[in-house]
Amino acid sequence: MNEIALCPVCHSQNHEPIMACKDYTVSHSSFTVRHCNSCGLRFTSPVPGKSEIGPYYKSESYISHSNTKKGLMNQAYQVVRTLTLNSKKSWVQKGTNVNKGQLLDIGSGAGAFLATMKNSGWDVMGLEPDEDARQVAKKDFGVDSQNTDLLFQLQAERFDAVTMWHVLEHVHDLSDYFSQIKTILKPKGCLFVAVPNYTSLDANKYGSVWAAYDVPRHLYHFSPDSMKRLLQENGLKLLKIKRMPFDSFYVSLLSEQYRSGSFLRGLWIGFRSYVQSLFNKEKCSSLVYVIGK
Secondary structure (H helix, E strand, O other), X not given: OEOOOOOOOOOOOOEEEEEEEEOOOXXXXXEEEEEXXXXXXXXXXXXXXXXXXXXXXXXXXXXXXXXXXOOHHHHHHHHHHHHHHHHHHHHHHHHHOOOOOEEEEEOOOOOHHHHHHHHOOOEEEEEOOOHHHHHHHHHHHOOOEEOHHHHXXXXXXXXXXXXXXXXXXXXXXXXXXXXXXXXXEEEEEEEEEEEEXXXXXXXXXXXXXXXXXXXXXXXXXXXXXXXXXXXXXXXXEEEEEEEOOXXXXXXXXXXXXXXXXXXXXXXXXXXXXXXXXXXXXXXXXXXXXXXXX
């Protein structure tokens, strides 16, 4: 386990433990979430290092890797994913102003988004650290993906779009990733980053049981302010923020499941969170940041 001495975003020592969260997916152990008083980032510490984190992803219920349809929540995930795939495609095409271009999906998981873009005429590359997930992508969607280590071997100014759908919160080396992404993006290319938002209504309602904390797999827990600071620190420009409204429902329902709560209560909290985000998009359960060089 690695103890984090400095805030991963602003490098401040002014952070403190704010809650203990349980890993409901694999280990059922508790992990401390710390809050940076300087930039607002929350981060898990101590946390498994890169060589230790792999076993925490080894669960059939870890849907983005397994593509399983077993159980109510995984079926709900499949429905939400189907609804959001076309939105993601539209965001990429509008953000880059390119209908068919070069796309890199980092953390491509079971390959659903990669297949969507490939079938739309894009030249795609997927990077995924988990071998089992790469095999699922090949079997279920007919797409090939490579190990994430290949990221640092890619040529400069190659891609119109780089996407990280709920991936950045898993990356150990933030500055190294951003430096390389800036290198491989074309001058007018865009980076698309989706992350959970701990300032949402559903996050506030569920507290330490909020499913999107997902410790220890989620190393960081972002607010809009901490994400903006992260981009500033790495010389990137925020272009737009988009909502992922269905996450309000999915995360609320999963949070209720964790505490053996009410399905209807999960729907109600998800609905309230969704409505709040209509008036203030920066309060949405998950946000997509459209980023330029």
